[in-house]
Amino acid sequence: MPGYPVRVATATTSVPQVCVAAKRAARELATADSETKDAALERLAGLLGERKDEILEANAADLADERAAGLTEALRDRLTLDEARIEAMADGVRAIAALPDPVGEVLEERTLASGLELKKVRVPLGVVAVIYEARPNVTVDCAALCIKSGNAIVLRGSSYAQRSNGALAAVVRDAIAAAGLPSDAVGLLSGERSELEELARAEDAVDLVIPRGGEGLKRALKDVATVPVIYAASGNCHVYVHHDADLEMARRVAYNAKVQRPGVCNAAETLLVNSSVAEELLPGLLGDLAGAGVELVGDERVRASAVGVEVGPADDDDWRTEYLGLKMAVGVVDNLDEAIEHVNRYGSGHSEAIVTGSEEPGERFTDEVDAAAVYVNASTRFTDGFEFGMGAEIGNSTQKLHARGPIGLRELTTTKYVVHGSGQVRE
Amino acid sequence: MPGYPVRVATATTSVPQVCVAAKRAARELATADSETKDAALERLAGLLGERKDEILEANAADLADERAAGLTEALRDRLTLDEARIEAMADGVRAIAALPDPVGEVLEERTLASGLELKKVRVPLGVVAVIYEARPNVTVDCAALCIKSGNAIVLRGSSYAQRSNGALAAVVRDAIAAAGLPSDAVGLLSGERSELEELARAEDAVDLVIPRGGEGLKRALKDVATVPVIYAASGNCHVYVHHDADLEMARRVAYNAKVQRPGVCNAAETLLVNSSVAEELLPGLLGDLAGAGVELVGDERVRASAVGVEVGPADDDDWRTEYLGLKMAVGVVDNLDEAIEHVNRYGSGHSEAIVTGSEEPGERFTDEVDAAAVYVNASTRFTDGFEFGMGAEIGNSTQKLHARGPIGLRELTTTKYVVHGSGQVRE
Numbered sequence: 001m002p003g004y005p006v007r008v009a010t011a012t013t014s015v016p017q018v019c020v021a022a023k024r025a026a027r028e029l030a031t032a033d034s035e036t037k038d039a040a041l042e043r044l045a046g047l048l049g050e051r052k053d054e055i056l057e058a059n060a061a062d063l064a065d066e067r068a069a070g071l072t073e074a075l076r077d078r079l080t081l082d083e084a085r086i087e088a089m090a091d092g093v094r095a096i097a098a099l100p101d102p103v104g105e106v107l108e109e110r111t112l113a114s115g116l117e118l119k120k121v122r123v124p125l126g127v128v129a130v131i132y133e134a135r136p137n138v139t140v141d142c143a144a145l146c147i148k149s150g151n152a153i154v155l156r157g158s159s160y161a162q163r164s165n166g167a168l169a170a171v172v173r174d175a176i177a178a179a180g181l182p183s184d185a186v187g188l189l190s191g192e193r194s195e196l197e198e199l200a201r202a203e204d205a206v207d208l209v210i211p212r213g214g215e216g217l218k219r220a221l222k223d224v225a226t227v228p229v230i231y232a233a234s235g236n237c238h239v240y241v242h243h244d245a246d247l248e249m250a251r252r253v254a255y256n257a258k259v260q261r262p263g264v265c266n267a268a269e270t271l272l273v274n275s276s277v278a279e280e281l282l283p284g285l286l287g288d289l290a291g292a293g294v295e296l297v298g299d300e301r302v303r304a305s306a307v308g309v310e311v312g313p314a315d316d317d318d319w320r321t322e323y324l325g326l327k328m329a330v331g332v333v334d335n336l337d338e339a340i341e342h343v344n345r346y347g348s349g350h351s352e353a354i355v356t357g358s359e360e361p362g363e364r365f366t367d368e369v370d371a372a373a374v375y376v377n378a379s380t381r382f383t384d385g386f387e388f389g390m391g392a393e394i395g396n397s398t399q400k401l402h403a404r405g406p407i408g409l410r411e412l413t414t415t416k417y418v419v420h421g422s423g424q425v426r427e
Numbered sequence: 428m429p430g431y432p433v434r435v436a437t438a439t440t441s442v443p444q445v446c447v448a449a450k451r452a453a454r455e456l457a458t459a460d461s462e463t464k465d466a467a468l469e470r471l472a473g474l475l476g477e478r479k480d481e482i483l484e485a486n487a488a489d490l491a492d493e494r495a496a497g498l499t500e501a502l503r504d505r506l507t508l509d510e511a512r513i514e515a516m517a518d519g520v521r522a523i524a525a526l527p528d529p530v531g532e533v534l535e536e537r538t539l540a541s542g543l544e545l546k547k548v549r550v551p552l553g554v555v556a557v558i559y560e561a562r563p564n565v566t567v568d569c570a571a572l573c574i575k576s577g578n579a580i581v582l583r584g585s586s587y588a589q590r591s592n593g594a595l596a597a598v599v600r601d602a603i604a605a606a607g608l609p610s611d612a613v614g615l616l617s618g619e620r621s622e623l624e625e626l627a628r629a630e631d632a633v634d635l636v637i638p639r640g641g642e643g644l645k646r647a648l649k650d651v652a653t654v655p656v657i658y659a660a661s662g663n664c665h666v667y668v669h670h671d672a673d674l675e676m677a678r679r680v681a682y683n684a685k686v687q688r689p690g691v692c693n694a695a696e697t698l699l700v701n702s703s704v705a706e707e708l709l710p711g712l713l714g715d716l717a718g719a720g721v722e723l724v725g726d727e728r729v730r731a732s733a734v735g736v737e738v739g740p741a742d743d744d745d746w747r748t749e750y751l752g753l754k755m756a757v758g759v760v761d762n763l764d765e766a767i768e769h770v771n772r773y774g775s776g777h778s779e780a781i782v783t784g785s786e787e788p789g790e791r792f793t794d795e796v797d798a799a800a801v802y803v804n805a806s807t808r809f810t811d812g813f814e815f816g817m818g819a820e821i822g823n824s825t826q827k828l829h830a831r832g833p834i835g836l837r838e839l840t841t842t843k844y845v846v847h848g849s850g851q852v853r854e
Contacts, residue, residue: 027771031794112816116805125827126797207827222653228828249850256852344454366845367458370553378543378848387853388844389539400552400634400841401655402829414827417815418793421805423676425683426814 015198018154018187019205022127025182026152030124032181034101037147040179041097044144045090047171052086058167059136067160071134078134079161089140089168092392096144099391102409103150117420122413124150126207129199129227130394131156133213136164142210143172143186145394149412152185154206156199159191200225207414210395210407230403232395235265235350236322237380240339240365241281242356243274249377250355251285256379257353258328259292265396266351266373266383269322270329272339275301278332283307289328298330305332319346336361340368347371349398351380372398372405442625445581445614446632449554452609453579457551459608461528464574467606468524471571472517474598479513485594486563494587498561505561506588516567516595519819523571526818529836530577544847549840551577553634556626556654557821558583560640563591569637570599570613572821576839579612581633583626586618627652637822637834657830659822662692662777663749664807667766667792668708669783670701676804677782678712683806684780685755686719692823693778693810696749697756699766702728705759710734716755725757732759746773763788767795774798776825778807799825799832 029037048055059081062068068079108120128151132138139155146153157165165188173183189195200209200221209229211217218231239257241250257268273281282305286296290309297314298306311330318329319342333339343352353375354365362376373383383405385393390408397403403411456464475482486508489495495506535547555578559565566582573580584592592615600610616622627636627648636656638644645658666684668677684695700708709732713723717736724741725733738757745756746769760766770779780802781792789803800810810832812820817835824830830838 027795027797030797110816112809112814114805114809114814116809118815226649228826230828246850252850252852260853362847366843368454370454370457371843373844373846375846375848378541378846378851379853381853382539382541382543382846382851383844387539387541388545389537399655401657404841405844414831416793416798417800417810417832419800419802419805419809420789421802423673423679424805424809425679426687426806426808 013187013190015189015195015202016205018189019127019129019199019202021184022152022154022187023205025185026124026126028182029147029152029185030103030126030150032150034103036179036181037101037150038097040147040176040181041093041144043178044140044172044175045093045097047175048086048090048093048140051167051171052083055086055164055167055171056081056083058163062161062163065160065163071160075134079136079164081136081164085137089137092137092141093144096148096392099148099409101148102413107415114424115421116424119418120415121418122410123416125412125414127152127154127205128412129154129156129202129206129209131196131199131209131211131213131217131221133158133217134161136161136168138212139165139168139188140172141392142394143169145392145409145412147176147181147185149409151412152187154187154189154199156189156195157191162191165191196220197224200227200229203227212395230395230397230399230407232265232397234322234348234398235267236270236320236346236348237266237268237351237353238270238272238343238347239268239353239355239380240272240333240343241274241277242336242339242354242361243276244357244361245274245277245355246357247277247281250281251288253353253355253377253379254285255288255292257381258289258294259326260379260381262326263324264381265322266380267324268328268353268380270319270331270346272331272333272342273302274339275332275334278302278305282330283309286311286330293326295327296330297327299332301332302330322348336364340365343369343371350396351375351383353378353380372396440614440617442616442622442629443632445616446554446626446629448611449579449581449614450632452612453551453553455609456574456579456612457530457553457577459577461530463606463608464528464577465524467574467603467608468520468571470605471567471599471602472520472524474602475513475517475520475567478594478598479510482513482591482594482598483508483510485590489588489590492587492590498587502561506563506591508563508591512564516564519564519568520571523575523819526575526836528575529840534842541851542848543851546845547842548845549837550843552839552841554579554581554632555839556581556583556629556633556636558623558626558636558638558640558644558648560585560644561588563588563595565639566592566595566615567599568819569821570596572819572836572839574603574608574612576836578839579614581614581616581626583616583622584618589618592618623647624651627654627656630654639822657822657824657826657834659692659824661749661775661825662694663697663747663773663775664693664695664778664780665697665699665770665774666695666780666782666807667699667760667770668701668704669763669766669781669788670703671784671788672701672704672782673784674704674708677708678715680780680782680804680806681712682715682719684808685716685721686753687806687808689753690751691808692749693807694751695755695780695807697746697758697773699758699760699769700729701766702759702761705729705732709757710736713738713757720753722754723757724754726759728759729757749775763791767792770796770798777823778802778810780805780807799823
């Protein structure tokens with residue numbers, strides 16, 4: 001295999017080296033104008049096409065490597081690149097270039113009692129570190145979001161994807177250098193295990209860590225991180241069908257929320273149905289779900305209503321579980337209060353939906369349910385940076401601080417108070 | 428001493444009990460309308476006056492207690508209440524009532540490609556815990572900010588201020604109950620050491636911890652906290668005098684930034700002077716500072732310019748130190764780049780000022796210095812929620828995530844996406 005994929009990040013490129021170089025580059029990127037950043041992204045989109053052979057060759061080497069031998073079929077698929085996937089990356093980069101630049105946005109502006117002129121201005125965070133697993137496209141997506149928002153990025157992918165990530169990072173670095181920006185604004189680590197902790201404790205250089213991975217990764221970080229971390233969301237999401245719902249709509253929404261893509265965080269895990277419509281709704285809806293291969297568990301009343309469909313007993317653990325697959329817990333509640341109580345008790349604060357035919361229950365549900373996104377008469381599956389019109393997302397947050405919901409360009413910024421005076425002093 | 432000050436929080440009021448009660452109350456407070464919250468605050472302001480004897484008696488008991496015997500004179504002064512201080516608290520509460528309610532503010536609103544109507548709405552965080560030291564007025568100030576922003580609050584003051592805090596918390600609880608809100612929205616712990624860790628790990632009930640105290644408190648939390656914490660800022664702030672500055676203005680601004688109140692985080696610790704004006708500016712300015720009792724340390728060029736004023740040698744530690752007192756490090760730099768470099772290397776990202784007679788250096792300084800507040804031709808001492816027109820502050824943040832600068836009402840909120848549809852499902 002040719003040596004180029006490791007040109008950018010070799011095993012000797014240590015965490016401190018990459019982070020310090022990124023921090024230096026971040027200062028330059030923070031004051032780069034929109035035209036320059038967009039030019040870098042346009043160049044990147046172009047280069048991805050021009051250098052696709054190089055990228056595919058690196059990817060083939062990763063797939064042929066013994067480190068990839070133990071991967072599941074699903075992980076191999078995620079790791080695999082082809083021309084269509086490279087083209088999709090380029091399209092994504094162009095879409096990010098077309099978004100408005102969040103940097104420099106004036107959020108507040110006023111003259112203070114002291115006569116000082118105060119502005120609250122959006123500025124980049126500085127250095128963002130992203131830790132991710134199989135998909136090499138994350139390298140490009142996250143780098144593009146960071147460049148657009150004026151941040152430097154340190155990427156840490158899996159070691160088994162290292163050649164693919166290296167080839168893609170090389171393309172990104174060349175693109176930003178061609179636009180006159182420092183290539184060190186995009187750094188790639190080697191994927192070694194020890195890098196996780198080093199990165200999570202690099203307080204002097206890294207402003208934010210975003211882990212994109214499972215519970216194991218979160219736990220590994222939680223114990224050691226001193227740098228702020230925004231943990232990717234887990235989603236124990238609910239659909240509640242109120243007694244005045246259009247039951248055809250409820251059937252469509254609940255089915256979609258569970259079945260359309262069950263492995264993602266905004267898919268529904270629990271269906272709650274008002275007792276006065278349970279008998280009318282459940283046989284058909286549970287039949288649809290079972291027909292799509294969904295394993296069902298439910299409370300006593302659900303099991304009694306489930307004519308001709310097998311529904312196992314649900315216990316407390318079922319209400320708490322994010323199945324991330326074709327399984328659903330179903331419960332009957334007697335009123336809206338019970339539904340809200342259930343959602344707030346068991347939900348993870350991600351995406352929650354009510355189906356209702358009138359305004360007041362929708363308002364109470366959206367007011368009282370404590371979650372990043374609350375829906376009236378729509379599937380929970382819409383919680384997504386692209387669907388929300390934010391262009392793209394670097395992750396999704398169920399935290400309440402800084403960013404709640406999709407993490408897009410604005411969420412990759414902080415603010416700065418810029419104050420102009422004429423010699424004012426405090427009395 | 429009468430028993431009432433411990434009515435609210437006794438040693439048997441455990442952290443889980445107080446937190447769980449606060450969480451329950453938070454749901455009600457989150458949907459309370461502005462009129463109700465303001466009525467509670469007006470009632471509180473009134474009750475503080477009506478029940479001042481009860482408060483002063485509790486405060487006298489704290490001051491007479493053996494736990495207060497070992498306090499420094501400064502801490503005793505902070506602990507001490509009198510009629511004027513109680514009146515100032517009431518005025519503060521009325522000022523908070525008069526501020527606009529942040530809750531319900533619509534930050535974004537758009538129709539998505541799917542036809543969904545999306546709103547991004549400001550909502551309360553939930554339960555905020557504040558850990559503080561001597562001053563009993565923090566009990567009232569922070570409770571008022573939390574009530575106004577729809578949050579429940581758990582207060583944890585020092586054990587030696589417990590009767591004072593208890594009397595004040597009792598007044599707050601009675602005031603909010605009189606307005607029809609749940610009194611458990613304001614909980615007070617007993618001040619025992621073990622509560623710190625319990626509170627910092629109460630993930631299920633507490634949404635944010637704000638410590639208001641010294642480095643010891645921060646360290647104690649940093650190691651154990653799993654709840655998000657916004658650490659009160661440390662402030663290693665700078666004033667830089669450019670070569671084109673109005674030197675009279677520079678002299679006033681630098682003097683004010685150091686001397687007006689040297690023990691606070693927005694006071695300046697280092698003065699940087701452009702070499703071309705050092706000889707003209709320094710003798711007078713250093714004389715002013717020395718005359719105010721400021722101990723001076725400086726680099727070689729400063730010491731050479733300091734005619735008739737004693738200036739010790741400054742080492743690397745001096746550039747890093749937040750003196751929080753009458754001491755200042757003084758350095759000469761040859762140009763703006765050196766000044767910015769110095770500030771970004773040694774500063775804590777709190778408040779940084781340049782004095783300059785033209786626009787371009789001010790723009791470069793405010794663009795390139797990485798801090799919560801950057802000033803052109805004004806004292807760093809203005810970084811403060813009240814001075815910034817935010818009404819009041821619960822603390823001051825040098826973090827970049829969530830809140831940077833004064834933490835006022837808006838910073839005590841998060842957001843929620845409220846999405847209305849007509850049966851939309853993902854394709």
